[in-house]
Amino acid sequence: MLMCKKCFNIGVDEKCFYCNNDVFFVDDLIAPSIQLLNLKHYKTSFCCSGHISFCYAPYITFSKRYPFIDTPKYWMHIDTVLCDYQNAKVSALYLQSKCKNQFKKAVEEDHSFIESLALLNKYIISLYRWSYSLESI
Numbered sequence: 001m002l003m004c005k006k007c008f009n010i011g012v013d014e015k016c017f018y019c020n021n022d023v024f025f026v027d028d029l030i031a032p033s034i035q036l037l038n039l040k041h042y043k044t045s046f047c048c049s050g051h052i053s054f055c056y057a058p059y060i061t062f063s064k065r066y067p068f069i070d071t072p073k074y075w076m077h078i079d080t081v082l083c084d085y086q087n088a089k090v091s092a093l094y095l096q097s098k099c100k101n102q103f104k105k106a107v108e109e110d111h112s113f114i115e116s117l118a119l120l121n122k123y124i125i126s127l128y129r130w131s132y133s134l135e136s137i
């Protein structure tokens with residue numbers, strides 16, 4: 001779905017209905033969390049909701065380093081360097097290894113779409129609850 005780069009409304013067109021700003025594409029499942037984080041001034045740069053079709057785990061990278069006190073259940077916070085042009089460490093949230101392995105197993109070994117989707121939803125719901133509970137900065 002599309003989200004406004006400025007007011008973070010979801011379901012906008014090529015330009016935001018509300019403020020006429022540019023929009024960006026965001027995966028449906030993770031969109032509510034991305035909206036909350038940005039409205040609370042935790043600026044995100046890249047994200048993925050995870051994909052069963054090519055066994056890809058969800059993640060979020062931020063535009064700078066944030067001193068998160070805790071992390072969502074099933075997730076871990078790491079410092080990473082995004083790209084060469086930005087030679088600074090930024091925060092990122094990735095699935096914990098055991099969850100990533102569990103997801104990978106459900107997709108690649110068990111070939112269970114329902115189980116894979118249930119796992120993905122569990123991780124994304126946990127991320128959303130954490131995003132919801134974060135204080136605005």
Ligand SMILES: [Zn+2]
Pocket residue numbers: 004005006007008009016017018019020021
């Ligand atoms: Zn807008």
